[in-house]
Amino acid sequence: MQYRSTRGQITETLNSPQAVIQGLAPDGGLFVPVNFPQVDLPLPNLATMSYQAIAELVLGWFFDDLSKDQLHQIVQGAYGSQWDDATIAPLSKEHAGNYYLELFHGPTLAFKDIALQVLPRLMQKALTIEKNSNEIIILTATSGDTGTASMRGFSDQDGTRVIVFYPHGGVSPVQLRQMLGQRGDNLTAIAIEGNFDDAQTAVKTIFNDQSFNDQLLANGFQFSSANSMNIGRLIPQIVYYLSAYGQLVRRGDIKLGNEVNFTVPTGNFGDILAGYYAKKLGLPINRLICASDENNVLTDFFNTGHYDRQRPFFLTNSPAMDILVSSNLERLLFDIYDESAPSINQLMEQLKNDGKYSINAGARAKLHTHFNAGFATQQEVQREIKRIYQQDGYVIDPHTAVASFGANEYYSANNDPTPNVIISTASPYKFPETVYQAITDKQSPVTGLYAITELCQLLKQPLSPNVQQLFEQSQKNEQVIQPDQMKPTIRQILQL
């Protein structure tokens, strides 16, 4: 397997270890397979395969420079006892007509753990294969969950260091507590005055700053990314689509070969893109429903073919989706533009210079064969949490509620008998204030850990071990800087 940039400004191809280590292509593009794997998806076996077995299979297709033994070690380490549920990604029974694929049983209570328990282990093998002895600096912009999950994944991992930038005031109290409570000498989290897009843009600029990169290399450092722009993070996310399908077949909820829909709460477009890749690999998926919050740039894009980031930015009760520039959309565009790097380069230049672009009619038609899109307001999120809770006591987090609402809208508007799986991306205890308010119609008098305790008393359900762990972490102080101080701050941390 070789990888190349979506923008084609660099012409050489990379093997998978190199692509994982680099994270982002030097021309600003994202790494994609030169030849998308043509595989025999063992559909009948999915029902009986463990999550780990499916993971080894999928990782093997995309990272074929690693030996079977190396892949086995990665997967065993990534999906072990740090998970609250031995199935890793359990599928709920049907609630109000939908299945919920619970991806939040990992150590930081959100679906980012699925990939960020793999990436550090994958990167370590990649460094060994490449005989690369640089210290890898994982530079990450986060809207909350990526930061905690990368710090957790890379904690005390030799030869790596994590520097996380998050929007000041733009992450939830529990996320903040998780970030400031991480243990590991190689971890730093810093708030910036700005929103997630400011952080992400600045991180991309630093990544592409050639002289800074040269200076780092001269000192034995090298940047990499743990954002879903890194192919090493994207590929592990394909696994849970296959696992969900297997679970539906195993339980007799669908017949082998039947199609399913997935509704995905979307921000940076990594999660839903993995679903699209699963479909390309042969999983019987009918529709992928892209659900956004009030930052509904993707809803407009799918409905009109125009992407326009010039719009007000909202801080909502689903902070991990408060994004106006969805990086991984570039990989989808690359695919629907028949892998034409010059076209993608042009669109991304327009996005950079004018803040918008439009896709052509052919590309739009292709999108419509796979995707639908919708969005939910914060009030609709609250109502959806309450509706699902009242039906049969099932509790969902605000991000999952965005998708749940979007699925409902889709099924009201379309006569589609296909069963639907909602990707459930966070534990309700990660956003206890919003969930409490939704269920009781009154504002939680407390925040953070106190709000978890209060929600727990309200729901009368025991806390999982990973939620309980939050109560045992002590916190560091918060450091806040301006975006233009990011580079000097990195210099300081690395003592350059």
Ligand SMILES: *Cc1c(COP(=O)(O)O)cnc(C)c1O
């Ligand atoms: C990151 C995140 C999302 C959005 O996923 P993308 O891959 O960025 O689209 C949704 N919900 C939660 C809880 C998240 O942490």
